[in-house]
Amino acid sequence: MSELILASTSSARRALMDGLGVPYRTEAPGVDEHVPADLPAEEAVRMLAVRKARAVQERHPDAWVLGADQLVEVGRDVLGKPQDRDAARAQLTRLLGNTHVIHTAVCLLGPGGHHSETAEDTRLTFFPVPAEELERYLDTGEWEGCAGSYRVEGRGQALLQKLEGDRTNVQGLPMLSVVRLLRQAGFDLFARP
Numbered sequence: 774m775s776e777l778i779l780a781s782t783s784s785a786r787r788a789l790m791d792g793l794g795v796p797y798r799t800e801a802p803g804v805d806e807h808v809p810a811d812l813p814a815e816e817a818v819r820m821l822a823v824r825k826a827r828a829v830q831e832r833h834p835d836a837w838v839l840g841a842d843q844l845v846e847v848g849r850d851v852l853g854k855p856q857d858r859d860a861a862r863a864q865l866t867r868l869l870g871n872t873h874v875i876h877t878a879v880c881l882l883g884p885g886g887h888h889s890e891t892a893e894d895t896r897l898t899f900f901p902v903p904a905e906e907l908e909r910y911l912d913t914g915e916w917e918g919c920a921g922s923y924r925v926e927g928r929g930q931a932l933l934q935k936l937e938g939d940r941t942n943v944q945g946l947p948m949l950s951v952v953r954l955l956r957q958a959g960f961d962l963f964a965r966p
């Protein structure tokens with residue numbers, strides 16, 4: 774198989790791919806992540822996952838390229854990554870004591886016009902916690918670089934009352950689906966190095 778490129782700057786996505794153990798490298802997609810404001814969350818993440826993968830594939834047409842995007846939907850609000858602590862506090866205040874949905878899309882592009890993609894939802898319910906506890910969680914800094922301002926695999930799990938779906942999907946890649954897409958594309962996931 775020609776090389777696999779993860780079109781991402783996300784350390785969490787890298788960690789998930791490192792765990793899978795398939796040889797790959799990363800490259801920043803470098804795309805404009807703006808989408809129409811009224812686009813439903815699942816359509817937005819699919820559009821951006823494809824945009825990221827295509828941007829890298831244009832630079833490496835013979836490679837396999839995996840792109841991903843994620844948004845948090847709570848009620849009618851759609852949340853991305855917070856810009857600062859105050860934005861993170863506002864996001865978490867919206868999530869605490871409520872149920873929200875993580876929408877993550879992945880797109881696998883390959884030689885010969887291969888295009889496969891999927892979008893996965895994970896539903897999470899957070900405990901209602903007092904403002905002082907929220908400030909202590911913000912002190913961990915886990916909000917930085919995370920859509921929804923928490924890390925489900927870190928101290929953020931202390932906020933988690935219920936999770937329905939793929940936990941890795943929350944971290945950034947729905948690994949059940951990533952494995953399926955790679956196997957369907959013909960990848961040998963235990964190839965000798």
Ligand SMILES: Nc1nc2c(ncn2[C@@H]2O[C@H](COP(=O)(O)OP(=O)(O)OP(=O)(O)O)[C@@H](O)[C@H]2O)c(=O)[nH]1
Pocket residue numbers: 780781782783784785786801802825841842843844854918919920921923924925926943944945946
């Ligand atoms: N470690 C961790 N990261 C999370 C969690 N929830 C969301 N994220 C990260 O939040 C980011 C979602 O923003 P995106 O726009 O999809 O991705 P990005 O960080 O800009 O990275 P690119 O793939 O380069 O676009 C991703 O990096 C996710 O890995 C979580 O629970 N744990």
